[in-house]
Amino acid sequence: MSDTKAIFTGDRCLSCTSCMANCPVMAAIKDYRGPKLVGPAHGRMHFSQEDVEESLNYCSNCKSCDRACPSGVAVSTLNMLQRAEYYKNHPHLRSEDMLAHGERMANLIRKIPFGATFSNLGMSIGKALGVFSALGIAGERNMPAYAATPFKDAFSSIKQTSSAKKVVLFTGCFINDNEPQVGNAFVKVMNANGYEVLIDRRFKCCGSPLVVTGFLDEAHQHADNNVARILDWKRQGIPVVTPCTSCSLMLKEEYHELFGDDKFHEAATNVYDAFEFLEMLQEHGEFNDNFKTLNQRLLYHVPCHLKSQAIGLPAQDILEEAGAKVNLADAGCCGISGNYGFRKDKYEISMKIGAKLFERVKQHDFDKVICDCGTCRMQIHHGTDIKPVHPIEILAQAY
Ligand code: SF4
Ligand code: SF4
Known part of the structure; x- marks a missing residue:
């Protein structure tokens, strides 16, 4: 059993309050009692006696507290473990069930002829009639539209040259169901670097939406399934790469923080963020830098879940090498944190947290906004009417 499991980290807390100073939710709403108390302090009591800290409900799992902690306390994961304890004795709301199970919903819709079209239409009508609001989902938001064909179904029609060098693309739900163009761009970039891309239909959702809603x-079932697949690919010498930063964080770090087994550590060594992998090729002199020059000014919102991986900003490095000018938005958390900002009772908090970023984007001193996280892109679009793209879509233009 690994000592990086979150429950073993709480005792390292020094009560320095750095996590509180860096918590965007605490800054946005006074009712949240904050990470120090809710995570390590209350966590110790909670695991030893029957107790509930109601304000735990405010935590968005943005992980800013973890990055701020000088003692390596896995504060956000302690919060998520306690949230799961809470739901052992409390029923989930219908909205929580819906937001946690996006993959299940997409699979159901895909079974119906023209299901994506009808569903997208239904979501627009449902929004106009206030149905989502009645279900506890923020009525102000558009739910992510389903792509006509999921990436994995269209994948076999992508022409690739077979290669001894292979990677498996972990699409995550958002790229598969909503933004397959990101998957297409990934394939184009990897092919240009001599890699053949494979997919594995036995992967399930990484589980991030389940964790934050207490399922x-x-x-854990998703983690066991996915880690068995990752280890199988590892035995074949084939890395698993994902352009989704919340998926990569979950596969690389959160599984072992939550569940502790050594197999999660071992699997993590075979998982890479897309640009992390490209930068590794660069370090080994295997990166294709035969670019068409990208003459673009890009504003980069770095997702919290990329910052938490402590791998630097490989997308910025590579896009600048391809000729783009990349400025960092440097405006903190966008506020959406996966499905958090979709909840009716969290919408205002989410928009308040994102306000600084929205102001920065509205200065409009760039050609495109880039961001590696799908829900961050949705939040920026919602808050500014400017639609960001994934940095891999920009890099694909250079080949
Ligand atoms: S995960 Fe984010 S919202 Fe939750 S306590 Fe940490 S900093 Fe605050
Ligand atoms: S930053 Fe870390 S050590 Fe400081 S109060 Fe928070 S959990 Fe404790």
């Missing part, structure tokens, strides 16, 4: 047992 921990289900998330």
Whole structure:
């Protein structure tokens, strides 16, 4: 059992309050009692006696507290473990069930002829009639539209040259169901670097939406399934790469923080963020830098879940090498944190947190906004009417 499991980190807390000073939710709403108390302090009491800290509900799992902690306390994961404890004795709301199970919903819709079209239409009508609001989902938001064909279904029609060098693309739900163009761009970039891309239909959702809504047992099943697949690919010498930063964080770090088994550590060594992988090729002199020059000014919102991986900013490095000018938005958390900002009772908090970023984007001193996280892109679009793209879509233009 690994000592990086979150429950073993709480005792390292020094009560320095750095996590509180860096918590965007605490800054946005006074009712949240904050990470120090909710995570390590209350966590110790909670695991030893029957107790509930109601304000834990405010935590968005943005992980800013973890990055701020000088003692390596896995504060956000302690919060998520306690949230799961809470739901052992409290029923989930219908909105929580819906937001946690996007993959299940997409699979159901894909079974119906023209299901994506009808569903997208239904979501627009549902929004106009206030149905989502009645279900506890923020009525102000558009739910992510389903692509006509999921990436994995269209994948076999992508022409690739076979290569001894291979990677498996972990699409995550958002790229598969909503933004397959990101998957297409990934394939184009990897092909240009001599790699053949494979997909593995036995992967499930990484489990992030389940963890944040307290469906921990289900998330554990997803983790066991996905880690068995990753280890199988590892045995074949084929890395698993994902352009989604929340998926990569979950596969690389959160599984072992939550569930502790050594197999999660071992699997993590075979998982890479897309640009992390490209930068590794660069370090080994294997990166294709035969670019068409990208003459673009890009504003980069770095997702919290990329910052938490401590791998630097490989997308910025590579896009600048391809000729783009990349400025960092440097405006903190966008506020959406996966499905958090979709909840009716969290919408205002989410928009308040994102306000600084929206102001920065509205200065409009760039050609495109880039961001590696799908829900961050949705939040920026919602808050500014400017639609960001994934940095891999920009890099694909250079080949
Ligand atoms: S995960 Fe984010 S919202 Fe939750 S306590 Fe940490 S900093 Fe605050
Ligand atoms: S930053 Fe870390 S050590 Fe400081 S109060 Fe928060 S959890 Fe404790």
